Amino acid sequence: MANVDVIVVGAGVAGLVTADRVRAAGRSVVVLEARDRVGGRTLTEPVPGVKGLSVDAGAAWVAPDQRLLRAELARFGLETTPQDGPGDALTSLRGKSRRYAATARAFDAVTTADVGQAMMRFAAAADHVDVEAPWRGEHAPRYDAQTFESWIRRVCVTPKGRDYFRLVCGTVLATEPQNVSLLHMLFFARSGGGLLHLLTTGGGAQDARVVGGMQQVAQRLADGLGRWVRLQEPVTTIMHDADGVTVHSESGATTAHHVVVTVPPALATSIEYLPGLPHERTQLVQRMPHGSVVKCHAVYTRPFWHDLALSGEITTDEGPAKVVFDTSPPDSRYGVLTVLVEGDDALRLGAKGPARARTEVLRGLAEHLGPRAMDPQAFVSHDWTAEEWTRGCYGAHLPPGAWTQVGSALRVPVGRIHWAGTETAERWCGYVDGAIASGERVAAEVLTALP
Ligand SMILES: Cc1cc2nc3c(=O)[nH]c(=O)nc-3n(C[C@H](O)[C@H](O)[C@H](O)COP(=O)(O)OP(=O)(O)OC[C@H]3O[C@@H](n4cnc5c(N)ncnc54)[C@H](O)[C@@H]3O)c2cc1C
Incomplete structure (x- = not known):
């Protein structure tokens, strides 16, 4: 006999939205959170x-x-x-500083032209990427066989243009462009409405x-769930079979019909799954560093x-x-x-x-x-x-080869184990909005699957 219908692992925005929607549908749910607070990567x-x-x-x-x-x-x-x-922004590349108003140019004429042509080529390539299934499509294997750094070197013709795109990679993914598949960069940008949109303040x-x-969003969701959010309960083991799941955390075992794992990919590998996960799924999360x-x-x-x-x-x-x-x-x-x-x-x-x-x-x-x-x-x-329960941010990125080899395992449930979290979102992947989208998607998934 299951304790609850659904167990959610993680009380970040994705986990709390999942629980909120499952509960709103009249099903019982418990959220197990490792930290002594809710919100995950939101913290005020x-x-x-x-x-x-x-x-x-x-x-x-x-x-x-x-x-x-x-x-x-x-x-x-x-x-x-x-x-x-009010006031001007400042930009500085290779020791040359400029101040600019929103309407004026941030770079000298040559750099502006270079960045402009590269942005156009990036946007054209991103148009070929299917945000729902980046591993699909005629261009996916070619894009996934190179890093964003190799694209920068090939497409930008000025040193400042190259430096600008390296800075862009840090700004959106918090890593260096040699670590990232071009396909991932294209997917990530398209998922958030385009690279320029990701970099923009007003309107972006x-x-x-x-x-x-921002943490208030998680806190308000948790207030609504009350005692069904259990803090300081790191999940260590998930046992699953055709009849249900047993989730082991600090206070012991909880049973349910389904479990939703919303922890960041790099941390999903530190949970023990019995029986083990399919090879594709394991490979995928091992190849999603933060x-x-x-x-x-x-x-x-x-x-x-x-x-x-x-x-x-x-x-x-x-x-x-x-x-x-x-x-x-x-x-x-x-x-x-x-x-x-x-x-x-x-x-x-x-x-x-x-x-x-x-x-x-x-x-x-x-x-x-x-x-x-x-x-x-x-x-x-x-x-x-x-941070023990985040291990880097803003989110995960994929190196060359990962999307096309094992990316299709991203959202596929393994028996009664379901996956959510911003990294599984099609729109606004890596952002709070993507975390909400993933919670809504997975809640619908488990509600359909429940007896
Ligand atoms: C510095 C920074 C700036 C950012 N800026 C923005 C921004 O301006 N706008 C924006 O939209 N997004 C931004 N983001 C990204 C945004 O915070 C995340 O996309 C979003 O919060 C992810 O939510 P999540 O629920 O998917 O994951 P998380 O918030 O990571 O939630 C996962 C939860 O799982 C818990 N957990 C982990 N392991 C276990 C375990 N074994 N057992 C139980 N619980 C576990 C964690 O403690 C955490 O609470 C930023 C992130 C950071 C860190």
């Missing part, structure tokens, strides 16, 4: 010593066309604040932030960069502070700069520890914004590669 933390200020150490931004996330925000009465503010993926923080990010926040008494008519947005190829956004609260009672340290920079900085990270990041800010940047009221950093 108070800044020590700064009264009333919280920052998003994990996901922060919402796009206008992230329909599912927008619907959850509306359901819980959560508001957003636009990312774009960084259009707005959630007032009060990127690396240290997300930092420098808090100032006020957004002093406004005095220089700067927006606080900085993109540079000189690390580690390569991508910077102004995330000050809407009333500007503090000035907050979010610094995304990505890929190799994150691995290097993470190894040096928080004190060194602080110095290096602040020095990078000071180069663009002047000495005032060296003296924040507070500085916090979050190294996601060191």
Whole structure:
């Protein structure tokens, strides 16, 4: 006799949406979460010593066309604040710095032409990728036989153009382009509405932030589920057969008709499955490493960069502070700069520890914004590669060969074990919206399968 209809492993957004939809359909569900909190890769933390200020150490931004996330925000009465503010952004490639307004060009004429032609070729190639099944299609084997770095070298004709696309890879996947299959990069961009859309603030993926923080989405979902969300229950073993599943966690065994695993792919391998999973499935998750990010926040008494008519947005190829956004609260009672340290920079900085990270990041800010940047009221950093239950972010990426060889196993249930999580999404893969989509998809899947 099963304890519940469905067990969900992981109380990130995907797991909580799954449980929410299963419960709404009148079925019983329990969520087992390893951490002592819900939200997974969404985490809103108070800044020590700064009264009333919280920052998003994990996901922060919402796009206008992230329909599912927008619907959850509306359901819980959560508001957003636009990312774009007054002032010019800064870009710096190979030591040449430019300031630009949203309407003007970020690069010199030659680089602009190079980036433009490469963007057009990238978009044309992405049009051939089937987001529902990237392993299919006439061009898939060719795209999957090369890295994004080899594409950059072949297609970009200027050194600055090449550096720009390397920066782009860090920005969206938090890894270096030699680690990523071209097919994966094309899929990822198409899944989120195109590469330019992923890189854009107003109207794009960084259009707005959630007032009060993104983690509230998970917290509100968990509030609705009440005692059916069990924290500090890392799942160690899943036993499954034709009659049901038995899931072993900290407090013992729970039985159900079906189990939904929503943990990031790299962590799905650390759960023991009895009997073992098909070879294709195991191979796939072993070939889905995560990127690396240290997300930092420098808090100032006020957004002093406004005095220089700067927006606080900085993109540079000189690390580690390569991508910077102004995330000050809407009333500007503090000035907050979010610094995304990505890929190799994150691995290097993470190894040096928080004190060194602080110095290096602040020095990078000071180069663009002047000495005032060296003296924040507070500085916090979050190294996601060191998180036991995430092990890197923003999400997983696939190296050459993986999509076409074993990618078709991504969403296929193994008996009574079902798979969700943002990495399984067709639209907005890697984003919160994709996590919601995956939860809705898998909830429908188990509801159909339940007796
Ligand atoms: C720094 C950062 C910035 C980001 N920025 C954005 C952004 O601006 N916009 C955006 O849309 N997305 C962003 N993302 C990505 C977004 O956070 C993720 O896509 C999304 O939160 C993934 O949700 P999920 O439920 O699929 O996975 P997760 O949030 O990873 O949830 C999985 C859950 O499983 C739990 N777990 C793991 N192993 C076990 C186990 N053995 N037993 C039980 N539980 C387990 C984990 O603790 C976790 O709670 C960002 C991510 C990071 C880290």
